[in-house]
Amino acid sequence: MxxxxxxxxxxxxxxxxxxxxTMYDKPVASxxxxxxxxxxxxxTLFTExxxxxxxxxxxxxxxxIAVKGTVQGVTTEGDKTTVMLNGGDMxxxxxxxxxxxxxxxxxxxxxxxxxxxxxxxxxxxxxxRCVLDK
Amino acid sequence: MxxxxxxxxxxxxxxxxxxxxxxxYMTKNGHIEFFSATPMENIAANNDKVSSVLDSxxxxxxxxxxxxxxxxxxxxxxxxxxxxxMESDKFPKSTFKGQVVNISDVNFSKNGTYNVTVKxxxxxxxxxxxxxxxxxxxxxxxxxxxxxxxxxxxxDYNIEIPKLVRDNIAKTIAITVAMNYQPYEK
Numbered sequence: 083m084x085x086x087x088x089x090x091x092x093x094x095x096x097x098x099x100x101x102x103x104t105m106y107d108k109p110v111a112s113x114x115x116x117x118x119x120x121x122x123x124x125x126t127l128f129t130e131x132x133x134x135x136x137x138x139x140x141x142x143x144x145x146x147i148a149v150k151g152t153v154q155g156v157t158t159e160g161d162k163t164t165v166m167l168n169g170g171d172m173x174x175x176x177x178x179x180x181x182x183x184x185x186x187x188x189x190x191x192x193x194x195x196x197x198x199x200x201x202x203x204x205x206x207x208x209x210x211r212c213v214l215d216k
Numbered sequence: 217m218x219x220x221x222x223x224x225x226x227x228x229x230x231x232x233x234x235x236x237x238x239x240x241y242m243t244k245n246g247h248i249e250f251f252s253a254t255p256m257e258n259i260a261a262n263n264d265k266v267s268s269v270l271d272s273x274x275x276x277x278x279x280x281x282x283x284x285x286x287x288x289x290x291x292x293x294x295x296x297x298x299x300x301x302m303e304s305d306k307f308p309k310s311t312f313k314g315q316v317v318n319i320s321d322v323n324f325s326k327n328g329t330y331n332v333t334v335k336x337x338x339x340x341x342x343x344x345x346x347x348x349x350x351x352x353x354x355x356x357x358x359x360x361x362x363x364x365x366x367x368x369x370x371x372d373y374n375i376e377i378p379k380l381v382r383d384n385i386a387k388t389i390a391i392t393v394a395m396n397y398q399p400y401e402k
Contacts, residue, residue, distance in 0.1 A: 105292065109289060109290060110287065110289070110290070111291065139305075144284065159245045159247075159396060160264075164264075176265065178285075201282045202284055202308050202309070203282075204281070204282060208265045210284075210285050210287060
């Protein structure tokens with residue numbers, strides 16, 4: 083009898099450890115699989131951050147958002163590609179791409195929607211882990 | 217007529233000087249990595265959205281980055297990093313404002329890698345400390361890049377690591393800086 087209890091405890095412990103380890107090692111979610119909470123225009127997003135960084139940050143930071151805008155340029159540095167969306171004269175929305183599908187074909191002036199996670203505002207609004215939304 | 221020509225020439229000189237004569241370099245896609253090494257595990261996080269401006273004449277050097285733009289491999293680490301250790305809602309940015317002390321040693325019109333010393337105020341987690349580190353500036357066919365490696369002690373910036381994970385996170389974090397600058401035209 084004692085033996086079975088011991089085995090049961092060990093089994094529960096092993097399962098617990100496995101679940102814990104899986105949770106601990108869980109990779110960062112791909113933005114493609116995340117449902118966006120907000121859909122917004124690049125110029126509107128930029129203006130909101132420019133006017134009140136704090137309140138815009140509270141509203142958008144850490145959230146997956148879909149940003150609609152026109153392409154200002156595409157830059158690649160190392161293995162990272164960034165698509166800049168026009169946000170007006172003062173700056174724009176800088177989107178660091180997680181998935182480069184379709185990005186090579188983008189030209190300046192193209193209208194696109196990009197899904198990404200908002201991280202805040204430096205000279206531009208910065209989105210990371212972006213994917214091109216079809 | 218003469219007056220108009222003078223005005224035109226003046227305008228041309230003024231606009232030319234504002235466009236070219238600044239000697240400033242900037243990037244919005246700079247790379248900063250930090251690395252924590254312990255016997256338990258190694259943790260790396262990368263930020264490829266660092267803004268930086270380097271003034272080749274005065275040596276003034278500034279960096280700014282968003283804490284939330286650091287990317288980890290594991291979701292839980294990224295969450296703990298932002299919520300518990302760095303408190304990135306409260307302190308969303310980290311900045312460095314300083315100087316390349318020996319900027320006159322760098323010849324921006326001649327290819328080469330120049331050893332430099334950078335000194336200035338580093339702000340992390342709302343705490344500002346003066347730091348000094350060696351680094352390099354590389355000039356290659358008109359492009360300018362900068363690299364540096366230094367370490368930061370978490371305790372210096374009031375970053376507390378809970379007991380439970382204390383063995384997993386190093387007390388001193390290695391920071392690697394790599395910037396590729398473009399001429400700043402404005």
